[in-house]
Amino acid sequence: AEVVVVEDEQAAGELVAGSIVSLIRQKPDAVLGLATGSTPLASYRALASRIAAEAIDVRGVRGFALDEYVGLPVGHPESYRAVITREVVEPLGLTPELVRVPNGDPATIEHAGADYEAAITAAGGVDLQILGIGRTGHIGFNEPGSSLASLTRVKTLTEPTRVDNARFFDSPEDVPMHCITQGIGTILRARHLVLLAFGEAKAEAVAAAVEGGVSASQPGSAIQLHPHATVIVDAAAASRLA
Ligand code: F6R
Numbered sequence: 001a002e003v004v005v006v007e008d009e010q011a012a013g014e015l016v017a018g019s020i021v022s023l024i025r026q027k028p029d030a031v032l033g034l035a036t037g038s039t040p041l042a043s044y045r046a047l048a049s050r051i052a053a054e055a056i057d058v059r060g061v062r063g064f065a066l067d068e069y070v071g072l073p074v075g076h077p078e079s080y081r082a083v084i085t086r087e088v089v090e091p092l093g094l095t096p097e098l099v100r101v102p103n104g105d106p107a108t109i110e111h112a113g114a115d116y117e118a119a120i121t122a123a124g125g126v127d128l129q130i131l132g133i134g135r136t137g138h139i140g141f142n143e144p145g146s147s148l149a150s151l152t153r154v155k156t157l158t159e160p161t162r163v164d165n166a167r168f169f170d171s172p173e174d175v176p177m178h179c180i181t182q183g184i185g186t187i188l189r190a191r192h193l194v195l196l197a198f199g200e201a202k203a204e205a206v207a208a209a210v211e212g213g214v215s216a217s218q219p220g221s222a223i224q225l226h227p228h229a230t231v232i233v234d235a236a237a238a239s240r241l242a
Contacts, residue, residue, distance in 0.1 A: 001195070001210055001229035005238045009198050012232045013042030016130065016194060017050050019230075023128055029060040031120075033129030033187070034088055034099075036065065036080045037165075039196045040130050041087060048091040058092060062123055063099035064116075066131070066140040067181035070104040070154060078168045079104070102152060102180040112180055113152040120186065129190035133197050133220045136160050137205045141181035142219040150183030184222045193229040195220070197237040206233055207240035 006012045020043075023030045034040070051058055068080045076082060081101040089099050100119055103112045120126060131139050136158055142150065143158045157165075157179055166172035187193070197206045209220030210231055223229040 001193075001223050001226070001231045003210060003231045003233065003238070003241065005233055005235060008234055009042040010046070012196055012198070012234070013044075013046035015232055016040075016043035016196070017046035019192075019194065020047055020128060021050050021054070021056060024056060024058060024061060027127065028057060029062060030127045031123050031125065032061060032063045033126040033131075033182075033190050034063050034065045034084060035130045035132045035196075036067070036083045036087075037132045039132035039198065043130065043196065044087050044091065051092055059095050061092075061094055061098065063088065063094060064120055064123070064126060064182075065099075065101040066129075066187075067179050068102040068104040069176040070109060070178040070180055071106050071176055072104060074105070102182070104180050109154060109180065113154065116152040116180075116182070117186065120189075126190035128192045128194060129187060131187070131193060131195040131223075133195060133202060133205045133209060134161055135164060135201055135205055137208055137218045137220045139184065139195070139219050139222065140187060141179040142184050142187075144217045144219060146184055146216060146219050148188075148214070148216055148219075148222050148225070149185040151186050152180065152182050154178055154180050184219055188222060188226055191228065193223055193226050195223055195229065195231045196233070197231070198234045200236040200239065202233075202237045203240040206231070206237050207242075211242055
């Protein structure tokens with residue numbers, strides 16, 4: 001992967017926004033792969049500013065979120081559907097029907113993974129996939145042990161990930177036990193991967209992803225199998241790189 005060390009999240013956000021703006025100018029119906037969590041927020045803000053300032057037509061842009069919790073009530077503010085609406089669709093002015101999030105409704109969960117894969121395929125695949133990385137090394141919610149060929153499916157969240165995500169909920173017990181996530185195989189089909197990481201807490205996971213052996217026990221290392229992966233990190237997240 002190409003590693004770019006930037007000053008801070010804002011600088012990373014400007015870079016990511018620049019790549020996405022060029023993509024949309026070339027392909028007005030570009031397909032974006034959208035991460036949630038804290039990491040991509042500066043990128044979404046920078047992108048919203050550029051779209052407004054340059055009056056870029058984004059009505060045809062499509063999007064696929066990486067993952068969703070299973071079993072949260074519809075409309076729960078921390079469901080990734082709600083987060084994507086609030087942080088991406090509304091500020092960027094995307095067309096809501098063109099932005100999909102895996103369906104975490106337990107009633108339809110058995111075919112939700114296959115449905116999502118079919119939708120990504122029908123859209124012609126993801127052009128640019130934004131990724132964060134967990135302390136555990138997860139990408140999407142593919143925790144260590146996830147097959148490098150996996151497709152969208154239900155997974156159990158690990159305890160460290162539930163603890164990390166408790167900040168978004170009233171109490172740690174409110175963090176769902178399960179999620180539905182694009183698989184590592186799904187992620188690897190995107191045409192360009194952009195993995196972002198900031199802060200010392202991500203340094204080990206970044207080093208394992210970029211320089212460690214490729215292994216299911218370090219899901220982030222799957223980016224080494226991809227021909228076009230860009231890693232954008234601050235100095236703290238880069239601190240364990242050789
Ligand atoms: C989010 C996702 C996760 C996060 C990761 C980092 O859709 O799939 O892999 O990117 O947990 O989370 P933050 O950015 O909150 O540190």
